[in-house]
Amino acid sequence: MSYIEVRGIAIKYGGNPILERVDLDVAEGALVTIVGASGCGKSTFLRILLGQEQPTRGTIRIDGAVPAAQPDADRGVVFQRYSVFPHLTVVQNLMLPHAFEAAPLTARLFGAKRRAARAAAGAMMDRLGLSHAADRYPAQLSGGMQQRLALGQALLRRPKILLLDEPFGALDPGIRRDMQSLLVELWRETGMTVFMVTHDLSEAFTLGTRILVFDKIRHDPQAPHAYGATITYDIPLKGPPPADPQEVQP
Secondary structure: OOOEEEEEEEEEEOOEEEEEEEEEEEOOOOEEEEEEOOOOOHHHHHHHHHOOOOOOEEEEEEOOEOOOOOOOOOEEEEEOOOOOOOOOOHHHHHHHHHHHHHOOOOOOOOHHHHHHHHHHHHHHHHHHOOHHHOOOOHHHOOHHHHHHHHHHHHHHOOOOEEEEEOOOOOOOHHHHHHHHHHHHHHHHHHOOEEEEEOOOHHHHHHHOOEEEEEEOOOOOOOOOOOOOEEEEEEEEOOOOOOOOHHHOOO
C-alpha cells in the first residue's frame, strides 16, 4: 500500500474545472517536485493535500486513512511569500509550534515547557544560521533569512508531509542554492515526504526523487475553460546527489 493515494481528484472554481482525473501513489519519504504552466492547478493540488481546499470529486488516503478536512500538525507548508508572524521575533516564531502543541488555546508556555521550547528553537536557529538574529523581527531579515525561518517553523511542527509552494522562487541564486541544500539535508534527516512546486526545471530534476508534470491534455477551441489539468508525466528520478562525496557508490 502506498503512503499517499490519490484517486480521481477533480476540483472546479465557479464552474470552471481546474483539476480533473488526478491519480497518484506516493511512497513515504519521497521528494516529489511538481512543474507545469501557470494556472494548471499545481498550487491547488498542494492546497488539497494540505486540507485547505476540498476536491469536488475524488478521494485521498494518507497512510490508509482519510486526512483531516483542514490543515493539521502532520502537514506542514511553506509558501513563496514568507509565512511567518511579523509581530514575533525569530526565536518567538520558532517557539510557536511548541506553544500551540502544549497550549492550543492560549499558545503560552511556562516553566519547563517554555525552557524546552526555547532549547528546540535555539537548536533550529543553529541549523538555519539564524542564531545571531534571534531577537530580530521578520522585517529586519533578508529574504533568504525569512525563508529559512519559515522552513524552520514548519519543520519544528515535525510534519510527516511538507508542502512547498515555490519556496525559493524570489531568492537570489546563491541564497537559493543554500536553501536547496538545507532542504535536502533536513529531508534526509527527518524522512518526511515532500511535495515541492517549482517553475525551475533544473531545480525540479536536481532535487526530486520524482517529478510530476501538470498540464491540460484536453482542449476545446470553442470552450477553452471546459477541461482541467491533470498529471501528464510522472518521471522517477535519482534524487538529489549525496551530501558527502564518500556516499557516492563506485
